[in-house]
Amino acid sequence: MIITDFGYCLAPSNAVKVDKTTDWRFEKLCALESDVLKCIGCGSCTAVCSAGHFSQMNLRQCILSLSRGQWEKSVRSLSRCMLCGKCLMVCPRGINTRHLILSICRIYCPGEGGSNA
């Protein structure tokens, strides 16, 4: 609803309102896989990901999105995981990423994620 045209306008904010995104699923994930909090977002897992070369699979982005309560889109991309375990080998924080992926799928899409992954 712009009243006066100045030749420019407010850009919509993409700020994440953390107070509005409290998600019991992420709390449950943290309780089950506390290693998820160790992630420093370095992207090593994504860099070596075999599935990531052919799909939107991106574990780094997925963990970040889950912490922000934006899980719908990112969790679906995990269904492309082949459980090869390369990400597990390169993680500098020693996170069991393969097990983490399985847990995410079990919690966020119990009907499909568990079986797919």
Place this chain on the structure above:
Amino acid sequence: MKFSGIQKIWSEWEKEIPDDHWFYVRSCIRQNFFPASERRYLDIVRGNLGRDIFEHPEHTTCGGIAYHNECIPQLTQMTIVGRQFSIMTESGYSNYVCSCVTSFGLYCEALNTWKEHPEIEAMVREKLWESCHREFEIPKSLVHASDLIYHLRHEIGAKAVHKLTNANTGEPLRVVDHVGCHYAKMFPTKGVGGAEYPHVLSGMVEAWGGESIDYPERRHCCGYGFRQYHIKENRGYCVSNTHKKLESMEPYHPDFIITNCPGCAYFLDRWQYVIAHQTRHTYGGPGQGIPVLTFEEAAGLVLGYDPWDLGLQMHQVAVEPLLDKMGVPYDPAKKYLGTNGKAIPRPELPSIIRCC
């Protein structure tokens, strides 16, 4: 404000601020948009506080706007800085105080560059000599104008005519501060409180009886950012940053915003009009904005200066509700009279946000 941990360490960090004998340089933005601020600043330091502060008519811009817009290279900008220092040297001063936060950042940047790369300092001296036969000495002390007021805040508080309190209830006014990015984000040890725990303005507010509010986006940029504003296509980004800050401070119902940066004062004030006309939303209640004061204006009100002598009629957001709250007397009929008593042009009144 209560401090703990790292915040406590920074709150106790005091940069060295000499007590007297200053060489003062003005700000391009402040002297154009809030011209009375700098005049009254000199009045306060000289008249009310009895300090020696000297201003030379031949000093110029620091070149900061052109430099940050990539119109001039750093070497040119540093040569301008060298010329400013040469005027200070010729005037017999060694304590340099600048009105502009951008300038302050640039002076710090130049001094640090010269310290790390003496060959660049030698080149600047050579260029300055070639262009205008001037030589300079490095200032013994370099501070921003708000540092000086921070240093003298308790003296001002002792001479206060009006405190930053509600004259009717005695409650302290709720004040949010905005410290310019170039004040301490580039060189944290050069600012009071560093970049993360700025205390230069909240220290003044508390010394003058107000309550300083630590709102979530306190450290966020006002959005000016030179190229964000000067390129019109980017102004949406500029106003969006200010919008973010205003949204963040609104829930705390601040009585006014205090800033130490000329550009920030301008944009936090003027963008409230633009935002009101784009969203129909005002941040100080229906039809009211949040008044924005420079630290000189806040000090002037505390010391009992007439609001119109402080240039508060130059603001977009109406300051009268704040003056009423503080119990500061003013004559509405004199609002648009110049210092010579003649009427100055009146602004067109916006329909959504009050400006008088």
